[in-house]
Every structure is written in structure tokens, then in C-alpha cells.
Amino acid sequence: MELITSIRKAIDYMEKHLTDNISAQDVADQVYLSPFFFQKGFSLITGYGLGEYIRNRRLHNAALDLKETEDKVIDIALRYCYETQESFSKAFSRFHGVTPTQAREGADVKTFLPLSIKVQVQGGIQMEYKVTTMFQLKVIGFQKEFDYETAYQDIPKFWDEICEKYAANVYAGNEPANPQEKAIIDHCIGEYGVCIDDIGGGKFRYLVAGKYSGGDVPDGMVVYEFPRGDWAVFDCIGPIPESLQSLNTRIFKEWLPGNPDYELCGNGNVEWYDCVNGEKTDKDYHSAIWIPVKKKA
Known part of the structure; x- marks a missing residue:
């Protein structure tokens, strides 16, 4: 189950570093796999690309910060590794369907919680190799x-x-x-x-x-x-x-x-x-x- 264990460890690492400018190489290094094989396995098992997953988790947390703090939008954008307020607002609106200002004013936003990886054994057809x-x-x-x-x-x-x-x-x-x-x-x-x-x-x-x-x-x-x-x-x-x-x-x-x-x-x-x-x-x-x-x- 080493691949499953590696993905679990990678998710824990990403959760601790959502405000850091981490790369696929950084994540793969934590589980001692090449970025190619790790990203392929992560995508096929979870259904999300690695970059997509990190981006969605950041935008989820950014929405919480908008609703629960009085921090400026630009500060929240920089916190979650966006270089400008404009790029953050565009990504935020595309993901949540509302602008950062609307979210702060109480509009509904999407929820994207950390993945929980469970092992499901499926049988019936033996894979020949x-x-x-x-x-x-x-x-x-x-x-x-x-x-x-x-x-x-x-x-x-x-x-x-x-x-x-x-x-x-x-x-x-x-x-x-x-x-x-x-x-x-x-x-x-x-x-x-x-x-x-x-x-x-x-x-x-x-x-x-x-x-x-x-x-x-x-x-x-x-x-x-x-x-x-x-x-x-x-x-x-x-x-x-x-x-x-x-x-x-x-x-x-x-x-x-x-x-x-x-x-x-x-x-x-x-x-x-x-x-x-x-x-x-x-x-x-x-x-x-x-x-x-x-x-x-």
C-alpha cells in the first residue's frame, strides 16, 4: 500500500504548506517518488491534478479568511501565493462563482475539504503482467x-x-x-x-x-x-x-x-x-x- 501511504503523507504535507509556494517537486520529494509517477498516481487515484488540488484548497481557505477575518483582500491573495489581487480575484470567482467582496458580504462559497484516502479492494478480473x-x-x-x-x-x-x-x-x-x-x-x-x-x-x-x-x-x-x-x-x-x-x-x-x-x-x-x-x-x-x-x- 506504499502509494496510498505516500498520497496520504503528501496531503498532510500540502495542508501544512498551503501558504508556501510549494511545487510538485517539493511534494514528491516528501514521499521519495519522482514527480512524474507521483503526479500520475495522485491524479488517477484522487481524480484531481496535484496543482488543481492545491489551488482548490487554497481558495477554500481564502474564502474562510474573507468571512472570518477583516484582513485586506490583497493580504489574503498574497498569503495563498497569488502575485496580484487581480489574479486572485479571477481565480476566486472562477472557483466559487462569486467575487471576494461578495463572499465577504455573506454570499455562499464552495467547500473543498482535505481529501481522505481510503483503500477499496476491487476484484473480479485479474490484471495480467x-x-x-x-x-x-x-x-x-x-x-x-x-x-x-x-x-x-x-x-x-x-x-x-x-x-x-x-x-x-x-x-x-x-x-x-x-x-x-x-x-x-x-x-x-x-x-x-x-x-x-x-x-x-x-x-x-x-x-x-x-x-x-x-x-x-x-x-x-x-x-x-x-x-x-x-x-x-x-x-x-x-x-x-x-x-x-x-x-x-x-x-x-x-x-x-x-x-x-x-x-x-x-x-x-x-x-x-x-x-x-x-x-x-x-x-x-x-x-x-x-x-x-x-x-x-
Whole structure:
């Protein structure tokens, strides 16, 4: 139950530091997890992005301060880490549906209490996985930065963008017209979707990628290498992206919190897509999620 325990500890930490300018890195450091894996687990288990949760708790407390004290609005804004009264008033009105002045005068405001995390064991369908040791995995691909809180919506759009800009010509059976199109053929780009957490600021890198087989790296592309290690491999059958996102949610809500043998390690994970058989919209389409893990002490 280490992930659940970590989220509980993180909530306690955030409650004590709502008036401090804390970041996702600060919170993740308290529970000894990478920001990428912690924020993903927090969002999937609680239903809130980490930044969204902190913001909602601050605005809840700010409403209480408006109603229970005579402190100036600007002082309350600064207390809860807003740089100006205007930015605070805008966020306050968007969340509560009333202005700070109206709240002070007695208008109703929203309640957003600290989360209480409870463990609920759900059964019926066993989640199949295997743990295997892989050699170094070097990938090449097109890269873009994403925000943790909107990644589920934005990453499929990135795939569409890459396919339209670089892959449509070669997928139609034509000869590559530029180095990027040649790289798609040479390295089977599109076989992997790679998440890498190494930039901070509530963001991570995502690559539409393939296995790097050497040679030039065209403009607009990058190479990344995972070290040798153990990976938990979860097979997925169903149309993309819905089935893979559903599996990802189950991994973090069901498999990881209750797994007695393995815990997360590293700073990334890989989505694998079958580039040979079937279409991604097929009901029996095969894909997988690979997550780096280590044996629990």
C-alpha cells in the first residue's frame, strides 16, 4: 500500500504548506517518488491534478479568511501565493462563482475539504503482467512537453500532428521525401510512446518514438536511452487510446497500491504499439505499457 501511504503523507504535507509556494517537486520529494509517477498516481487515484488540488484548497481557505477575518483582500491573495489581487480575484470567482467582496458580504462559497484516502479492494478480473529484465533501450523520436493535468487529452493530438506532418506520405507507400520521413521507416517510429520525467515544473517530455538503430538524428528529433533493468509489462487488447488509458488507470489504482513485490523506479515509462498487425481502432488491437520497477526491500 506504499502509494496510498505516500498520497496520504503528501496531503498532510500540502495542508501544512498551503501558504508556501510549494511545487510538485517539493511534494514528491516528501514521499521519495519522482514527480512524474507521483503526479500520475495522485491524479488517477484522487481524480484531481496535484496543482488543481492545491489551488482548490487554497481558495477554500481564502474564502474562510474573507468571512472570518477583516484582513485586506490583497493580504489574503498574497498569503495563498497569488502575485496580484487581480489574479486572485479571477481565480476566486472562477472557483466559487462569486467575487471576494461578495463572499465577504455573506454570499455562499464552495467547500473543498482535505481529501481522505481510503483503500477499496476491487476484484473480479485479474490484471495480467510479467516482470522481465531488458537491456538498454535506446529510442529516437519526435518530442513535445506536456502538462501532467492535461496529458490524457493532449497526447493523442500530438500523435495526430506527427502522423499528418511526417508519416502520411510514407504510410501511403511513397518513398521518403525528407530525413524525418526516412527516420520513420528506418527506426519504425510509432512503435513506442515514451514518457520522460526530467524537466520539472509540472511538465514531462513525451516522444512518439521507435528503436534507434544508429545513424544521423534529423532536425526536430531526439534520442533517449533507458538503462538496463526490470520492467513490468502489461498487455492491452482494444482500441487506442481508450483501452490503453483505461489500463494505465488500473495500474495506478489497483496494481501498484496493492502489489507486495514491486515498486516504481526510474523516471519514465513506455507505451508499445503493434505496428504490423491491425489498426489502432480495432477491438482486438494489441498494445502494452512497460513500467520500470524494482523489488521491494
